[in-house]
Amino acid sequence: MIKKLSGAGLLALSFGVPVYADHHNEDITLYRVFVGDHQAGQVTAFNLNQPDKKWTFKTAGQVKLYPVAKGSAIAAIQSDDNQVNFIRSGISFHDHGEHSDIEITAPEAVSLSLKGERPFHLIEHDGSISINMNKGSYATIVDSHELSEGNVEYRIIMQNKAHHGVVVPWAKGWITSVAGDVVEEGKAPPRIGVQSLSKEGNPTSKLTQCTNLHGEAFSGKYLAFGCKSGVLVAKKSKGATTNYRMLTYPDNFPEGEMTGHLLGVKSYQAFLGSYGKNAVVVIDPTATPAFSLIELPFRRVDFILDPVRIQYGYVMTEDGRINQVNLINAEIEKSFQVTEPYSMDGHWNNPRPRLAVAGNELLVTDPNSGLIHRVNTETMEEIGSIEVDGVPYNIAVAGGSGMTH
Ligand code: ZN
Ligand code: ZN
Numbered sequence: 001m002i003k004k005l006s007g008a009g010l011l012a013l014s015f016g017v018p019v020y021a022d023h024h025n026e027d028i029t030l031y032r033v034f035v036g037d038h039q040a041g042q043v044t045a046f047n048l049n050q051p052d053k054k055w056t057f058k059t060a061g062q063v064k065l066y067p068v069a070k071g072s073a074i075a076a077i078q079s080d081d082n083q084v085n086f087i088r089s090g091i092s093f094h095d096h097g098e099h100s101d102i103e104i105t106a107p108e109a110v111s112l113s114l115k116g117e118r119p120f121h122l123i124e125h126d127g128s129i130s131i132n133m134n135k136g137s138y139a140t141i142v143d144s145h146e147l148s149e150g151n152v153e154y155r156i157i158m159q160n161k162a163h164h165g166v167v168v169p170w171a172k173g174w175i176t177s178v179a180g181d182v183v184e185e186g187k188a189p190p191r192i193g194v195q196s197l198s199k200e201g202n203p204t205s206k207l208t209q210c211t212n213l214h215g216e217a218f219s220g221k222y223l224a225f226g227c228k229s230g231v232l233v234a235k236k237s238k239g240a241t242t243n244y245r246m247l248t249y250p251d252n253f254p255e256g257e258m259t260g261h262l263l264g265v266k267s268y269q270a271f272l273g274s275y276g277k278n279a280v281v282v283i284d285p286t287a288t289p290a291f292s293l294i295e296l297p298f299r300r301v302d303f304i305l306d307p308v309r310i311q312y313g314y315v316m317t318e319d320g321r322i323n324q325v326n327l328i329n330a331e332i333e334k335s336f337q338v339t340e341p342y343s344m345d346g347h348w349n350n351p352r353p354r355l356a357v358a359g360n361e362l363l364v365t366d367p368n369s370g371l372i373h374r375v376n377t378e379t380m381e382e383i384g385s386i387e388v389d390g391v392p393y394n395i396a397v398a399g400g401s402g403m404t405h
Contacts, residue, residue, distance in 0.1 A: 031358035031399035036063035038351040038391035051386040065396035072148040086110040089398035102402025112152045128169040139167035163189040219264030226259035292330035299344040304355040356395040365392040
């Protein structure tokens with residue numbers, strides 16, 4: 001009898017009793033919002049579920065904000081002040097297979113700031129954050145993982161001459177934009193194409209033409225650049241070579257316009273791009289035709305992809321409305337008023353709304369009223385607003401959901 005109990009009986013008993021008596025799983029969703037001021041050199045941060053408590057970070061000047069290093073940090077690019085600051089978001093995730101663990105601390109400025117001559121475009125890929133120094137003839141490459149631990153470790157990749165360009169982390173090296181030799185007086189050097197560089201930064205290919213190159217993004221296996229005649233897509237082929245293909249704008253598209261800003265969908269093969277001021281395009285390099293044009297009722301102010309409801313993007317137009325764009329059928333599904341109209345005439349950097357997505361919410365900065373509008377992306381209705389001192393302008397979000405245990 002006793003022998004039996006110590007065998008199967010005991011085994012059953014050990015399954016019946018909780019193994020960890022003090023074990024508790026907590027399911028946490030937290031989004032932290034970072035807002036740059038239009039005039040003052042400052043970033044305001046708050047938790048979306050507790051916006052009354054705010055943190056303020058001083059910068060040298062106006063910032064453009066990017067979540068980087070898997071949202072563990074925010075890069076604050078200060079183009080006019082030749083500086084880049086990093087803020088640790090205080091939210092990080094650790095992959096546990098079927099769920100992620102979330103770790104939350106207060107946001108904190110990284111003490112080391114980067115100096116550089118007119119930092120502008122930022123693109124992150126494969127653990128490298130590349131920031132183009134438009135007047136420095138180089139890009140500064142910051143290591144994503146080191147940054148997630150609060151360290152700024154960087155290197156420099158040179159370009160052929162100073163220009164408003166980009167260096168993209170690619171394969172084991174880089175793809176850089178190339179500036180032309182003929183520069184009109186009083187103008188910035190023209191961008192004429194791209195070229196591959198080795199890990200060390202030495203050219204390893206000839207120039208691939210992309211006149212007026214502007215805008216770059218990754219989606220799936222493709223990297224895309226906006227050019228005058230079309231969208232140039234790059235894809236790795238077997239071996240180390242890169243295949244380029246120019247997706248030429250269809251004949252029926254409005255003349256004289258181009259794609260100058262691109263966003264890459266994370267979960268499937270597509271890009272959402274600008275096309276002139278009055279339209280956006282959905283681009284799928286694997287489809288024929290590759291382009292679907294979506295005409296807008298008014299000029300575009302800002303646009304963004306929804307990383308959760310992945311079939312949607314949101315385009316803010318100058319009439320103050322948000323247009324919910326369905327990328328699958330290239331149609332505007334809904335539109336609704338969120339701010340007063342903002343004119344696209346006047347300086348490009350005048351205070352105008354900017355967009356960010358935080359889980360099930362679309363956040364819209366409203367510089368003229370000093371508010372962040374909160375829009376439920378399921379119902380496309382405003383569910384509230386948050387007051388931010390000063391002139392809220394650029395915005396970035398870190399966070400998500402995970403477990404603590
Ligand atoms: Zn876990
Ligand atoms: Zn630019």
